[in-house]
Amino acid sequence: MSATTDSRHLELHTVAISSPREPRRRRGARDFFARLPLRAIIAVLLVIEIYPMVWMLLGSFKTQSEFLNEPFWALPSSWSFDNYVEVFTTGNFGQYIVNSVLAVFPSLFFILLFGVAAGFALEVLVWKGRGPVLLLFLAGIMVPAQMILLPLFTIYFRTGLTGSLWPLILTYTAIGLPLTVFMMATFFRTVPREIFEAATLDGASMLRAFWSVGLPLVRNAIFTVGLVQFFFLWNDLLIALTFTTSSSLRTIQVGLLNFTGQYGAVQYGPTFAAIAVSVFGTLMLYLFLNQQVMKGLTAGSVKG
Amino acid sequence: MDKALGDKRTILILLGPALLVYSLIMLVPIVWSLGYTVMDGNPIIGFQFTGFDNFATFFSDPAAWEAIGFTLKYALVLTVLQVAVGYGLALLYVFWLRKASSLIRTIVFFPVVLPTVAVALLFQRLFEAAPTTGPVNALLNSFGIASVDWFGTPDASFWIVILMDLWRSMGFYAVLLYAGLVDIPDELLESARLDGAHGWKLVRSIVLPLSLPVLLSSLIFSINGTLKVFDTVVALTNGGPGNATTPLTLYMFQTSFTYGDYGYGSTIALMLTILCLLFTVFIFRSTRRDLTKG
Structure with a gap:
């Protein structure tokens, strides 16, 4: 997919370059002005996208009086980390980050393990009823989470799971499965069936074929799906807000939502530092893996 | 061969865990939730059968209608803007930026990965009127316009919610639609150019019809996501002022957990859920008709 995209891109590009050079140079000045609106659009676009981040980062170093008495574009007078210290001590963000990690990564593990196996069973294996079962999973993508929250709350309450992170892990796993199964089935569809048939002819059982032939073939796909699910779960607010019944169970999103309310009046510096802390993880991930993230998230766009 | 590919034990081992978790935590609760609709109460005080009272209440509840109104208005406005702005950006990438578009694409896409709560808190500060003047109001002031209390009136709040979600999602839809645009064969565009189609005319008569399928699927994804808006509203306005920006999702949440x-x-x-279903079926049907026509 991306390979064909790139080559097309290159073609478009070479077409542009191969136009005669001489007249182009003579029109240099006119060209510059003709391209001015485009440059202006790009400049505005970049400011809109990047400035809020810069403003956030600068704000996280400012003191309360700098916020109240100086214009928004003033630089912080010192680069002190007091606001960040405040976020981790009074704000208890260390605990929230640990909670998020403890809820998201086990869920991610289960989603990938169960989802990839189910995708294989639904796409490669041949049996009656696999079409309807795939549809059953697909239906889960569309149903809003609000539909399952109340019964789940009752179930977790009755089984005594309330008060731990298990409600989050279980709910995340179930909610992540439909998209994972769907995407993995799509990826397995691109693998020629002959490969699996050859594996069984060589005497491997189907389980063995899944483990040592199927899995390595879709390794990149698993990584992509995992990345997509990570963003969905890490940024989730609805489930976390519903099942974190005590403040010691808050994930980073719920903690951030409650952060400003903690002092009455808005503490600007600490708020900005808290935003910066919560943005840091996903932003770093995007910095290094942006191409995979873009590919994965758009492939998972059925989720809306 | 088919025996190996259809081995019952293998199917059970591979599909079993996923199906079990999915059934217990998605399918059973969905049916259970249907049961709740004819009851009154909560797990602490117990439940009472009330028949279709809840549905009667829903249709005569002004707050419910207001929530439906906001949900529909928000979903339709944002869907149109998301897809339109995304399409504009995608055209910009493909036809004007060409080789330079990769970096711009990556930068415009990034807000999608940010946590909604963080973006909402940032937007609250960006549009703040008092006690500090946020960048947006400061910019207005410099043009001689008085500060606007963006979160004080229903209309302004509505547009801030839209603006924030547009900021977050336009890069995403741009990349989605970009993938559809680069699939248009170059020979087709070249021959259209030779026939004298340029600029807007080229877009309208060649590019737009050819990218109709990807546009329509974008519409489906968008409406399905926007009807379920929750995070943005909770973190940015918490449904206010009053309940002017309260969608069905938040109204449901408050009814259940604040009022039990x-x-x-x-x-x-x-x-x-029914609303989401109706929209998906509706758009899907109109898509199918268009595709068979083309």
Whole structure:
């Protein structure tokens, strides 16, 4: 997919370059002005996208009086980390980050393990009823989470799971499965069936074929799906807000939502530092893996 | 061969865990939730059978209608803007930026990965009027316009919610639609150019019809996501001022957890599900018709 995209891109590009050079140079000045609106659009676009981040980062170093008495574009007078210290001590963000990690990564593990196996069973294996079962999973993508929250709350309450992170892990796993199964089935569809048939002819059982032939073939796909699910779960607010019944169970999103309310009046510096802390993880991930993230998230766009 | 590919034990081992978790935590609760719609109460005080009272309440509840109104208005406005702005950006990438577009694409896409709560808190500060003047109001002031209390009136709040979600999602839809645009064969565009189609005319008569399928699927994804808006509203306005920006999702959440009314909460959730279904089927049908025509 991306390979064909790139080559097309290159073609478009070479077409542009191969136009005669001489007249182009003579029109240099006119060209510059003709391209001015485009440059202006790009400049505005970049400011809109990047400035809020810069403003956030600068704000996280400012003191309360700098916020109240100086214009928004003033630089912080010192680069002190007091606001960040405040976020981790009074704000208890260390605990929230640990909670998020403890809820998201086990869920991610289960989603990938169960989802990839189910995708294989639904796409490669041949049996009656696999079409309807795939549809059953697909239906889960569309149903809003609000539909399952109340019964789940009752179930977790009755089984005594309330008060731990298990409600989050279980709910995340179930909610992540439909998209994972769907995407993995799509990826397995691109693998020629002959490969699996050859594996069984060589005497491997189907389980063995899944483990040592199927899995390595879709390794990149698993990584992509995992990345997509990570963003969905890490940024989730609805489930976390519903099942974190005590403040010691808050994930980073719920903690951030409650952060400003903690002092009455808005503490600007600490708020900005808290935003910066919560943005840091996903932003770093995007910095290094942006191409995979873009590919994965758009492939998972059925989720809306 | 088919025996190996259809081995019952293998199917059970591979599909079993996923199907079990999915059934217990998605399918059973969905049916259970349907049961709640004819009840009144919550798990602490117990439940009472009330028949279709909850549905009668829903249709005569002004707050519910207001929530439906906001949900529809928000979903339609944002869907149109998301897809339109995304399409504009995609055209910009493909036809004007060409080789330079990769970096711009990556930068415009990044807000999608940010946590909604963080973006909402940032937007609250960006549009703040008092006690400090945020960048947006400061910019207005410099043009001689008085500061606007963006979160004080229903209309302004509505547009801030839209603006924030547009900021977050336009890069995403741009990349989605870009993938559709680069699939248009170059020979087709070249021959259209030779026939004298340039600029807007080229877009309208060649590019737009050819990218119609990807546009329509974008519309489906968008409406399905926007009807379920929750994070943005909770973190940015918390449904206010009053309940002017309260969508069905938030109304359901408040009814269930603030007022402990699980029966009515489930009814609202069911209505939301039906709304999502209706829109998907509606768009899907019109897509199918268009595709068979083309």
